[in-house]
Amino acid sequence: MVGMKKKRIVIGNWKMNPPTLADAKKIFSKIKQLSAEVSGVLVVCPPATYLNALVSSYKGKKIMFGAQDAHWLNNGSMTGFLSPTMAQSAGAKYLIVGHSERRALAGETPEIIAKKVLAGVEAQLTVILCIGEKVRDRNAEYLTVIREDLRECLKKIDKRMMAHMMIAYEPVWAIGGRDAMSPSDIHGMTIYIRKVLTELYDKQISDATQILYGGAVNVDNVADIVKDGEIDGLLVGRDSLIPENIMQIVAVANGK
Numbered sequence: 001m002v003g004m005k006k007k008r009i010v011i012g013n014w015k016m017n018p019p020t021l022a023d024a025k026k027i028f029s030k031i032k033q034l035s036a037e038v039s040g041v042l043v044v045c046p047p048a049t050y051l052n053a054l055v056s057s058y059k060g061k062k063i064m065f066g067a068q069d070a071h072w073l074n075n076g077s078m079t080g081f082l083s084p085t086m087a088q089s090a091g092a093k094y095l096i097v098g099h100s101e102r103r104a105l106a107g108e109t110p111e112i113i114a115k116k117v118l119a120g121v122e123a124q125l126t127v128i129l130c131i132g133e134k135v136r137d138r139n140a141e142y143l144t145v146i147r148e149d150l151r152e153c154l155k156k157i158d159k160r161m162m163a164h165m166m167i168a169y170e171p172v173w174a175i176g177g178r179d180a181m182s183p184s185d186i187h188g189m190t191i192y193i194r195k196v197l198t199e200l201y202d203k204q205i206s207d208a209t210q211i212l213y214g215g216a217v218n219v220d221n222v223a224d225i226v227k228d229g230e231i232d233g234l235l236v237g238r239d240s241l242i243p244e245n246i247m248q249i250v251a252v253a254n255g256k
């Protein structure tokens with residue numbers, strides 16, 4: 001790898017922001033403009049109602065789109081939900097599943113998440129499965145939490161389907177906070193997640209699966225995280241809504 005620049009994917013999770021489509025278009029047009037000078041891929045995950053408009057306004061290859069969640073069914077009497085096929089037909093190539101905010105606010109259980117993960121893969125989306133412990137206890141129980149969650153959430157996914165999966169490790173205590181996890185601890189967690197993936201599948205699949213980090217990633221800490229965190233990408237919340245910041249994060253993640 002010496003001398004080679006590692007490509008890392010950056011996912012921008014806009015969550016329930018910004019308030020209007022006009023604001024979303026404004027942010028996106030600045031991102032588009034800045035992306036011309038940056039090598040590397042950014043996946044923008046806007047609120048579902050903005051997807052179509054943003055997708056239709058972009059013809060390049062550096063920006064892709066994702067949905068923040070989808071139901072596990074493709075149609076039916078499911079008031080208020082979005083199906084994976086709808087997300088796909090609106091132009092999404094990626095789907096975030098199991099974000100800690102959905103687990104906390106919408107009561108998503110590993111069982112529900114496992115169904116959504118499968119539905120996303122079946123709808124030809126690349127699924128970004130979010131996992132992460134709520135607390136980091138002294139007895140390292142959090143390792144068991146991560147292991148069990150991975151096992152449960154991936155139980156419908158066979159070896160072949162793993163080519164369409166990414167794992168986003170996001171310690172819940174870091175999301176929305178001031179400080180990210182230390183790069184050396186992130187490195188430790190990626191090693192652990194690969195170990196679990198080897199147990200669940202095999203070493204080849206474990207090595208090939210992209211592992212991302214998320215939780216308070218910003219322009220100031222991204223360089224250290226990519227240098228020492230041993231990650232294949234980043235999932236960014238707040239800074240993904242600030243075009244200059246997110247494009248700088250993409251630049252740093254791809255060796256500038």
Ligand code: PGA
Binds near residue numbers: 175176177214237
């Ligand atoms: P944050 O959010 O970057 O604002 O901490 C990350 C996430 O929720 O994915």
